[in-house]
Amino acid sequence: MGEFELLAKLRARLPQAGPRVELGSGDDAAVTVPGGATATSVDAIVDGVHFRREESGLGAIGRKALSTALSDLAAMGAEAGEAYVVLGAPADLDEEGFLALLDGMLAVAAATGTTLAGGDVTRAPALTLAVTVVGHAVSAGAFVSRAGAEPGDVLVLTGEIGGAASGRLLLDDPSLAEAVPADTAARLRARQLDPTPRLRSGRALAEAGARAMIDLSDGLAGDAGHLAQASGVALEIDAGALPLAKGVAEVAAAAGRDPLRLAVSGGEDYELLAALPADRLADASTAIGEAAETTLTPIGRVAAGEGAAIRLPGGEPLEAEGYDHLAGS
Amino acid sequence: MGEFELLAKLRARLPQAGPRVELGSGDDAAVTVPGGATATSVDAIVDGVHFRREESGLGAIGRKALSTALSDLAAMGAEAGEAYVVLGAPADLDEEGFLALLDGMLAVAAATGTTLAGGDVTRAPALTLAVTVVGHAVSAGAFVSRAGAEPGDVLVLTGEIGGAASGRLLLDDPSLAEAVPADTAARLRARQLDPTPRLRSGRALAEAGARAMIDLSDGLAGDAGHLAQASGVALEIDAGALPLAKGVAEVAAAAGRDPLRLAVSGGEDYELLAALPADRLADASTAIGEAAETTLTPIGRVAAGEGAAIRLPGGEPLEAEGYDHLAGS
Numbered sequence: 001m002g003e004f005e006l007l008a009k010l011r012a013r014l015p016q017a018g019p020r021v022e023l024g025s026g027d028d029a030a031v032t033v034p035g036g037a038t039a040t041s042v043d044a045i046v047d048g049v050h051f052r053r054e055e056s057g058l059g060a061i062g063r064k065a066l067s068t069a070l071s072d073l074a075a076m077g078a079e080a081g082e083a084y085v086v087l088g089a090p091a092d093l094d095e096e097g098f099l100a101l102l103d104g105m106l107a108v109a110a111a112t113g114t115t116l117a118g119g120d121v122t123r124a125p126a127l128t129l130a131v132t133v134v135g136h137a138v139s140a141g142a143f144v145s146r147a148g149a150e151p152g153d154v155l156v157l158t159g160e161i162g163g164a165a166s167g168r169l170l171l172d173d174p175s176l177a178e179a180v181p182a183d184t185a186a187r188l189r190a191r192q193l194d195p196t197p198r199l200r201s202g203r204a205l206a207e208a209g210a211r212a213m214i215d216l217s218d219g220l221a222g223d224a225g226h227l228a229q230a231s232g233v234a235l236e237i238d239a240g241a242l243p244l245a246k247g248v249a250e251v252a253a254a255a256g257r258d259p260l261r262l263a264v265s266g267g268e269d270y271e272l273l274a275a276l277p278a279d280r281l282a283d284a285s286t287a288i289g290e291a292a293e294t295t296l297t298p299i300g301r302v303a304a305g306e307g308a309a310i311r312l313p314g315g316e317p318l319e320a321e322g323y324d325h326l327a328g329s
Numbered sequence: 330m331g332e333f334e335l336l337a338k339l340r341a342r343l344p345q346a347g348p349r350v351e352l353g354s355g356d357d358a359a360v361t362v363p364g365g366a367t368a369t370s371v372d373a374i375v376d377g378v379h380f381r382r383e384e385s386g387l388g389a390i391g392r393k394a395l396s397t398a399l400s401d402l403a404a405m406g407a408e409a410g411e412a413y414v415v416l417g418a419p420a421d422l423d424e425e426g427f428l429a430l431l432d433g434m435l436a437v438a439a440a441t442g443t444t445l446a447g448g449d450v451t452r453a454p455a456l457t458l459a460v461t462v463v464g465h466a467v468s469a470g471a472f473v474s475r476a477g478a479e480p481g482d483v484l485v486l487t488g489e490i491g492g493a494a495s496g497r498l499l500l501d502d503p504s505l506a507e508a509v510p511a512d513t514a515a516r517l518r519a520r521q522l523d524p525t526p527r528l529r530s531g532r533a534l535a536e537a538g539a540r541a542m543i544d545l546s547d548g549l550a551g552d553a554g555h556l557a558q559a560s561g562v563a564l565e566i567d568a569g570a571l572p573l574a575k576g577v578a579e580v581a582a583a584a585g586r587d588p589l590r591l592a593v594s595g596g597e598d599y600e601l602l603a604a605l606p607a608d609r610l611a612d613a614s615t616a617i618g619e620a621a622e623t624t625l626t627p628i629g630r631v632a633a634g635e636g637a638a639i640r641l642p643g644g645e646p647l648e649a650e651g652y653d654h655l656a657g658s
Contacts, residue, residue: 023474028474028542028543032369033365038363039359040358040411040447040463041357042447044415044451046452073358088373088459130373130415140360146357
């Protein structure tokens, strides 16, 4: 099957384009009428670097490629709009494999209101997906960048952390699954293989007045450092307040790891960390409740200074470890 | 050097962002205020598939990655705006190599008014550049798609063809260079390794009333077929009218190839093929002259029917061959 036949087959599966898309996939470029302001982010995942093809399955790889790209839009408080996908295909990816990847992406696109508006397919030595996503807001000022946190702000975190890193441990050593019930182990593995972009939560936090926001792709410790640096402030995080995913403590213990350290060092939870004026915390909690996507937990505060420190209840700092996608720590 | 240090170094080299960019590289997403309508296209090139790293040099690879992406915007009649780059880097790409790639892209960005507004760097088994470009126009209707050609329209072609395919032949067999003067051989190789997106010509043709347009990435025969199909018309091209680049005849002869067949089959010339109402040809020629980028040649006409036929002066059809990027035919 040639490239053109394949592209025609892929395009035939695309649902109707979203309201901003005037001309979708199949021409030299897609044409959109954005309205206000746009947020654009690119993200790539490569077999052997970010995932293992035989471990994930092609549908989950397609979902993760789009979900992790959309997570950056969630961190801006953007409404998801369009996605453009480059697929680097190794010689052994057949038509069925292409369609499984596409169906994975289409499932996330449907769940998030994203239009797959264009793409390119090329040969490549390893399966590679590079995804560009475009999100929308009424104006540039409605987006929430990493800069803008101010001393006195409260730090909030959506959902729970440590799940993706624990899932990585379970995938690398299946015997660890004996430490938790089967459904808990399955949920932790899914946090690693099939993350959810917190788009509704991101918009709710933006509307509630978040002054700075970032998504957790590199781990709370590292990403808090990025937000602190961009905002020119210090972040003080209470380790005792951190919401760990169910089963993280047991899996970490079975692996001989400290659960808190695993949770703050482990990347790919794709939760959102935001700085809010303290008097907006109640509004933000209400908005997150109405978004009905996940929970919101206050985990610390913004102060004058620099850097991000995570402190144990006794006051001593919790040192993070490095994180490498397929190494689990 | 870690990913974050490298990204910081790359960002430090970026010039000031264009007028539509409110927040550039370094946050979760870039923020732009597009104004009217946008045209977005993605394009990827991979070492061993679209180029050979040792043959091109990293600066030319960076230039070609951005130029070929921008060629799709030229084919829409768009004004170049922003580019987002995914770089898949093999283990042996060092800091100097990164910077050479970036400088190549920045040279094309500066020449075309494009802002490098975001990117992602990942490990990959082969050097891979996936580039998303966003172009602008006052409204969606100001863009020129592949659909819209009407029977009676005249077909026009910018510049000259066959140069990139001849350059491929010269790169694969350096002894063929004896057939032409050294500066001609150098120009043909440059057509292959370092193409120019016809952005000014594309806008001039759009403003002159082009009804359908496509850029020649797959070769005139194939791309004319795409335009014919999208417009639901037949294209009749006079082989005798085709403007071949200087030296194509001699290189083709030395390689035992038919020059016309080589020129219509060879991809990567990145010239523009457009359909114009016949009474707009004079205006279009004037506009192309004022754009001062390249020439414009009438090469045929649009008729009712389907498919694209290239006819020799005697009337018999010229059959095209397949084209594979690194195979030269």
